[in-house]
Amino acid sequence: MLRYAELHCKSNFSFLTGASHAEELASRAAELDYAALAVTDRNSLAGIV
Numbered sequence: 001m002l003r004y005a006e007l008h009c010k011s012n013f014s015f016l017t018g019a020s021h022a023e024e025l026a027s028r029a030a031e032l033d034y035a036a037l038a039v040t041d042r043n044s045l046a047g048i049v
C-alpha cells in the first residue's frame with residue numbers, strides 16, 4: 001500500500017504564507033503517518049540549517 005508524502009509545505013520562514021515551525025510540521029506529519037514531508041519555503045534562506 002502506498003503512503004502519503006506531502007511535497008508542498010511552507011514553514012514560518014515563508015514570509016506571509018507559512019505559519020508553523022518546522023518541528024510542528026514534522027510532529028503533525030508523524031501523527032498522520034506521512035512517509036515524507038517536503039518543506040518548500042520561498043523567497044528566503046532564513047530556514048537553512
